[in-house]
Amino acid sequence: MKDRPSEPGVHDVTDLVDDIIAQALEAGSTDIHWEPIDDGMLVRARVDGQLRDMEVLSQRLSENVISRLKIMASLLTYRIDIPQEGSFLWEHGSTNDSSMGAELRVATFPTVRGERAVVRVFRRSTHLQSLDSLGLTTKPAAQLRAAAALPAGLIVVSGPAGSGKTTTLYALVREIQRLTPGRSIIALEDPVEQRLDRVAQVQINPYGELGYERCMRSVLRHDPQVILLGEVRDRQTAFIVVEAALTGHLILTTMHSGDPAETIVRFLEMGIPPYQLVSAMTLVCSQRLIRLRCRHCGASPLRGCNACLNTGYSGRTAISQISTLDERTRSLILLQSPASVLREELKKQELDLNGRARELLASGVTDEEEVVRILGCKLSD
Ligand SMILES: [Zn+2]
Structure with missing residues (x-):
């Protein structure tokens, strides 16, 4: 103060x-x-x-x-x-x-x-973060990059509010512009958080006339190749997003859901036929932001200094679990397996969020208290 x-x-x-x-x-x-x-x-x-x-x-x-x-x-x-x-x-x-x-x-x-x-x-967009500066480890960054280079598909970034989902989407847009320049990109957002170069950005009013679904229908007539849609929160939007991905568009969106298994199941629960989902969806990236211990005082028992305004933390890093739809995952989705079964399978594919948090703890850059605050559970197992 x-x-x-x-x-x-x-x-x-x-x-x-x-x-x-x-x-x-x-x-x-x-x-x-x-x-x-x-x-x-x-x-x-x-x-x-x-x-x-x-x-x-x-x-x-x-x-x-x-x-x-x-x-x-x-x-x-x-x-x-x-x-x-x-x-x-x-x-x-x-x-x-x-x-x-x-x-x-x-x-x-x-x-x-x-x-x-x-x-x-x-x-301003000059402060846009690159995919590499998000704190992702090498493999997830490479997986996101590969999905962004595809001509079509559905990429979903999931997590609670304030988990850096938009930052990741913006970094992906930047990556798309770098990897495959010249694609037409349209973004439907609520709110538009940063002005992006060479992207047609539309401010959505979810409770007014210009909602996601209506806007999406109009935008499809504007020859888009890549569409960033702020958030899938209802059935209608889920359907149109899947339809657009299946008709040759690359869709980047977010969902307010915990992990990749929950995200996949949410789409199915909203009525998307499993055979359509497995064809449309390319990748799910679930993420959280974890505060880092202050470099000046974080290791001492009496934490808090001027540099961190007495909080003991300074800066944040993202942890993520990225799941791609491989053969095994596809067959589980086609069988409409419950989230728990999918979760076990996806854990074999890639370290889950708890695993990532455990890595951060082991490296000493954050602490148990912060991990419990973000993930809501202890990592003792
Ligand atoms: Zn400090």
Whole structure:
């Protein structure tokens, strides 16, 4: 938490807000929360997936801070009784690469203690990660690369919210552009998280007219070769995605599911005929993000230092289990085997998430507590 030498005056609010945003971006934040509390405002930033307190502002400043954010995002300052959404580009900032050039989306909401605001940070495509920088080991990276080079098929990245699924999809798009340049790529997303070069990106409104299914039907008439579809969350979308893969398109998508076995079974449960799924699906990549021990203090019993803002962790890495549909897996799917049977089979193919976490633990870069938090189980067996 930042201690300011003296409380800034109301006329300093512009600098104060710039200062807080710059600091949050420099720390690699993905979201900044401006939360009204009983006697003022708590500012928190999400770093490595966890919210951290930044500072507490006095009551006197909080309304002005929200007004300043609204001005920046071209919102109506005099309307404090309705939720509003807007955005602005952040061009300035320090020389630190990660804080340069970001789109900041502001959403406000009236609460009983006053207006609350959340600023989501969308970094520019110059910050796109490559497949190799995701923390994948050599074999999974090679498998993803091979699947991305195919002319058609269905690649599903699965995991809970905040497990880095979109980052992997974007890295795959970059890989496709590198390996097979000249393919037409269309992305349907909710929300569009980064602007991608040479990709037609569409903002989906899942509850409005432009939902995934409707958009997908129109997009198929735009001569696409590669389609990135943000998430398969219902039966209709599952069907159209499989159909598109079977008619010669390469589809990249995500699903909110635990591991590859669960992902495959979810498609079957949504009514996709097994013979269609085995022809369409190329690969499932299930992943999680694991926080790494702080390099400065992580090994000491008394953890916490300035570098990690006293959390004991700094940075994250991805662990993944990649399953391809080999002969044996196909036959199990055609027999509509339960997830438990598929899981045992896929474990023979490739180390599962628990196995990957065990490797990380053995190398000492993370600890048991973090693994339990992410995977929800101990790895003693
Ligand atoms: Zn530390």
